[in-house]
Amino acid sequence: MRIGVAGLVLACTGLPAAGAELSPIEPGLDYHSFANVDQFRVTHVELDLRVDLESKVIGGTVGLELKRLDPRATQLVLDTKDLMINDVSQKATDVLGATAKNQTIWVSRPFHLEKPDPILGSALVIDLPPTRKTVEAIRIDYETVPTAAALQWLTPKQTAGRHKAFLYTQSEPIGARTWIPLQDTPQVRATYKARIHTDSDVVAVMSAENDPTHKRNGEYAFVMPQAIPSYLIALAVGDLKFKETGPRTGVYAEAPVVKAAAKEFADTESMIAASEKLFGPYRWTRYDILVLPPSFPVGGMENPRLSFITPTVIAGDKSLVSVIAHELAHSWSGNLVTNATWRDLWLNEAFTVYLESRITAVVYGEQRAAMERVLGLQSLRKDLARLPPKDQVLAIDLRDRDPDLVFSDVPYQKGRLFLGYLEAKFGRDHFDAFLRGYFDHFAFKSITTEQFNQYLTENLLDRFPGIVTHQQVLAWVNGPGLPADAVLPVSSAFSRVDDARAAWLAGTLQVKNFDRDWVTQQWLHFLDNMPAALSAAQLGDLDQAFGFTHSRNAQIERSWLELVIRNNYRPGFARLEEYLTNIGRRLLIEPLYTDLMKTPSGAEFAKRAYGKARPGYHPETVAAIDAIVNPTAAEGSE
């Protein structure tokens, strides 16, 4: 997932710390799942679901094929959250040991839901008799609730087309259990098939093989032949059009957006070509992009074969498409080699940010890649300044916490710096060979930090001894802050910007004499590094010259609105309210709400704007903004 150049960290919503911090972490144990994966493993998921856009409910059945690892096990434990379970049955052959000819008989099994945990949901416990059989199949008849955390149901008015309702899922990290009962842990990988039944005038797409020529008839079938973790199962339903952008690439979006999106993301095929040259073959056949309505809570989500992307990266000049490079890079780091638990998230994100930068350098030049690395470091420094030391480590202890509310730039940007450090120490040739070997060795596997460390020791540290010690690696992975010998990015293109800003602040350079050839990253650097206080005259001067209040670029706009809030620049507040009510991408709006809450008048404005905006946000965004704007209510609602 891409949170972007200024990832945010939210305080934990007041959950009890229990005594868990005292006991040592058990690597590979998923503290965010109830599933008894040592006894059973789901290997295939078969969905048959009706998506009711009117009543905001998904209902139907999921079939789970299971590998039994323990013949004596008598219970299968699955993850669910806010699901209504109607019936659980087992394939009759598994019960009776005989098959009725050409007919599958399902026999009901006893089951119950455990008391819900506010973060993890309810364990679904199914009685299964002990057997020597190694493969079993069960089927669960269930329904979601309209408030399911991974689902956002949009009314027609909340879409770009304004005529038809829209549904999309966002399951990472632990949201899949709010719309499918399964083993919701990234260490279990399964193939899937799905039949989706919905209104005849909308299109359904999934993180699977999609057929853009399929006639709109309300009946859609999908196959995902590669084994993926549960958080990558994804679905969207809406009034979607398709436009091809290359032999393996295309864009799905609502009609008013599809043309601009296809133009913005026209370089996707070149990005795949660049990635394959660096990291080995693209193993997922096609790479399509689904552009979502503006409420989509993240920049992008790397759902395999079909990345889900925020429309806020469509700036008209391809200047924000590093998000596409990021989601594409996840086809290697994350989707191919996956973190085994959310503590190991940095294995997904560090490699992805590193790969993103390499892809950007090939397709858009090293200068742009360097600027983005510097912006990433600036954003990381902000996070490090406010995070407690225990949350500044790569392999983070998330026990008793919602992993979604602890996401920060540490696994992303500190992780990238770690890989950049290894590249600098061992040389690019050796490091590239190591990377390719890593992706081949662990392809379609989910791994822990400890497995990575061992592989790194055997294939890089010990192969080229005397360059980096095991202790230096551990300082990166388990230590807070940045090691003193970190190799920090620099950008000469930013020196010009720093000079211009300093001269303007000193009154020796007028806005009309600024260079007019700055790119987005330079404007972001210009705005993000302003002094704490600016006068209304200074802000008016900038706005008049560069039109920040009406920028087409959502990222530049965010940086500008931060200045508007910090300096209580009243002419900018109408646009601020519009921005907060139109966009639900957390990276863009969380810093604005956080800044607003620092003053009484800002807090009053934030509460009013949020009151208007809240019904249009994704449940995940609502949880995050509740915690900022109204911390007490957020605790109560849990």
Ligand SMILES: [Zn+2]
């Ligand atoms: Zn990511």
